[in-house]
Amino acid sequence: MTDVLIAGGGPAGWALARACARRGLATTLVDAAPLAPWRATYGAWADELPGLPPPVIASAPGETVAFGTREHRLARRYLVLDNEGLREWLTTVPVTVVTGRVAGAEHGRHGSTVVLADERRLATAVVVDASGAHRVLSGGPPRGHRAEQTAYGLVLPAADAERLIPGAPDTAVFMDWRDGAPSFRYLLPLGDGSVLVEETCLAHRPGVPAGELAARLRTRLAAAGLQARGREEHVRIVLDVPLPSRGAVVPFGVAAGLVHPATGYSVATALRLAPRVAAALAGALDAGPEAAVRAARKTLWTAEARAVHTLRRYGLRALRRMSPAELAEFFDLFFALPEAVQRAYTSGREDIPGTAAAMARLFRAAPPRIRARLAGRR
Template sequence: MDVLVLGGGPAALCIASELNQRGVAVAGIAPDPVNDPWPNTYGIWADELKAVGLEHLLEHRWSDTVSYFGDGGSTVQDQSHAHGIDYGLFDRAALQRYWLERADGVVWHQDTAERVELNGATTSVSCVSGTTLQARLVIDASGSRTPHIRRPDQGPVAGQAAYGVVGRFSKPPIESGRFVLMDYRCDHLSEQQRSEPPTFLYAMDLGDGVFFVEETSLALAPGVPYDVLKQRLQQRLELRGVEITEVIHEEFCLFPMNLPLPDLRQPVLAFGGAASMVHPASGYMVGALLRRGPDLAQALAEALANPSLGSAALAQRGWQELWPMELVLRHQLYQFGLGRLMGFNETLLRTHFATFFSLPREEWFGFLTNTLPLPRLMAVMLRLFALSPWELRRGLVLGVSSAQSPIFRQSAG
């Protein structure tokens, strides 16, 4: 075969389908059937899907999209910040089906890759079952924890952790018909809890009396434990007199936010989480898969047309397309910004996001979707700095000392 894809999640299906559409001979190795239902929800700004013509893959869509950055206790602090842009939730089955239909003809081996080795012009993959498969190029799309992709060790990797519940409640936990991107109000927390790593509520009305509520930590190393997130979610609901009457689904998420870029010289290519494509500022990735998958597949299809190119040369062409210098520099800027935010206490973090979302919509949207060219991204970051109050500027430039921030102490330790 031309390409062997490792993994069976969104990244693997995306790149396999795009290559298949370009006439590339593709096969895959996945530990579970690739049509098994995906357990987690995937949200996206509707304009991201509009840009690629895939708005029909949304199961839910909200125009009433807001955040809260106060700490409760007064009318002003409880005011919502309207984002003025639609947000959507993927129909996971439809998204999966979309990629599987475009990957029609791809053979998926239900197995686990144990060893990946360069074998001259090709690469061989030895599986747990004893099977060995060979291809001109191997693409690892099996996630951020893959052992087959080399990357530098730059210290502890910060994870975005979340615990959520899809269910029914004694009364609506948020306003009907609303999507809440971030609710940083902390009036439900004790003084001790307010000195601990901040978390926020991510929530949406799914209709028919069903809501999804999720307590989320932006980023921390190690990640905030699920039991802490669950307790905080319960406290948040209890303060507002809300009880969970039926749990339809529980969600547990933990994924890396500041994973170093892979070694771009290695003869195995990566895509998705394995390629550090999770946005360091937002934690989102599906939009990037949909935008960048076609270009990567096209570059690989053109390179594969040259029969003299072996695994190393093909992977090099893929890495160049996936991580050109422009995107590497943007990634480094986002990593720097995340490092600063990880040191912020509750008050600074709320101030930061209130300031950030006061930027013009096209600027904060472009920042969160990684669609701003490098010069524009730098200009937006400078504008954000100019709008920030003095204490926030100090934290953005110098970081926050360990004496000021328990978050910094935990992540640094």
Template structure:
């Protein structure tokens, strides 16, 4: 039986697409190895990036003006929201879809026949057909790809009460020659804070065990007492490797910001358009993706000691330019202006390194290459 849409993968992107396609009356089949697996990761977003249909119950906490530290303190004039992962998953209802617990191993599309059926072969050997098949299976890990790594602890609010979007103050015990990391501290609702030592994109990735040591050192310096029974959050995923295309979505379709790791809000916001068959890859979006990829190369080329100064310059940008770079998926002018303004605000000695990396010239690193940008999942 041929259906309207097959969605391969039921993470946040795939589930959002299936949910919105059902809302628009499409017949949907969803394929995932473990479709009932509960989401335990922490997802967050800028509030103004979210579509209007998001259920209020899916939001666990809102930070009106998150704090960032480079070498000095900044207040970001942009509300930041943290999802209740289980509530978000439940709100993206796919009960009207045919859900198959299996792994998609091959997606086939007709060549030279517009409007022909597409198919998915499952690991069981079953073949499914549909008018459209969307790959939302994410991106596989590879040593060649930069990855986000983080180690976090969940603590009661009485032990921590200041939301920190990122904090570069040098009290985590990292040696000057090591790849850097920062503290990410956000409320999760229920009188709980997540305190997380984060390296958003490293090649090679900073190991979780090293991030754990840094987090414990940082918290000890700040007088935070731990019991040893705190819940732990581990984070590790690629921040590059997706390929733009009409039949890929979420991280697989390069909706993940290659220089920051943001993806959930972009996928939620784009789900309606893709469900109706609209293109998510206009020329403007492709140009922005190229600029952001160049930005990732620049960040990877930074000497670790220069990361706090880099973010002094970034958070010193006008809020509109910060938003253009972090969220303007089709805003070519805003993205280019943000990058140019940031470049001019940096110390002169950094500009040559970043300029060479932006255009793809080889870089010699004395330390592991590590991109360090505002956290998001």
């Protein structure tokens, strides 16, 4: 019998597995392809992930810019994670890895049994669901149409990206709304002489299909005299995964609703929270599996974190009401805020005063038509 069994072998699952093993917990990770390459490109603000070893960083662009209707040079540094380096860092711990597809779990007072699709049964004290939006052990995929962030990208040679935006080989373009399209451009130097160029829909219910975004990107590239070639990247992030209610499983990562509703980011949050959740599990396990599950869930979603999440969900609804022109104007206002205020909204997961202050400052600075969107009157 293991202490903690984690269903899901993405960055969130491995981050928690590493943290649990470092706490001395006997840890098992189950995934249908536990060592399959992670295909997504993960970016994060440098101040969200202090202390990462150099091999985990693929690229640290010299500048980060954003465009609403005009250019904003951002003081915060933006990083691109090296997926192979991240995996190597997370997996150098004594974790038992089981290849298999989790089908369900049975729970009792003294622990749980995880059942695999091939009918194997694995006993554990605590079960963690790190299966993403599939939530295989904590309620299943969210029902109905959800608000989603979707994107289609191509990895281009740096010289091609330079023709789209000068300086692209060493500049992260966090977003570019200047042409009035209902999606924005995102350019990210990958550190190997290539640049990821994505056409991104910030938030839509349901998500804008990848084919529509791909057509917009190809049109944009053709206008610059470029061929639509290179490795493709598809992004689909559910922005409003329900927060966990009571249960016998500890959800983690996307399954726990850790996606920022207004930005779509979650990996940095999972990396930061993993040691705290592991500490909660280790500290309460002697009192029994049920106590450990309660402690981990309380650590994940404190009262402060739930309050901030509610404010962020309000922000998501406001963004979905805005036209492309209004979004460009809104982000001009946002990126004109002091760096500390921006950081409070994007990264202050339990910072109620900072999040509320950022939203209030935006509202006061906004013209009447943007205020109406923020207030939900239009």
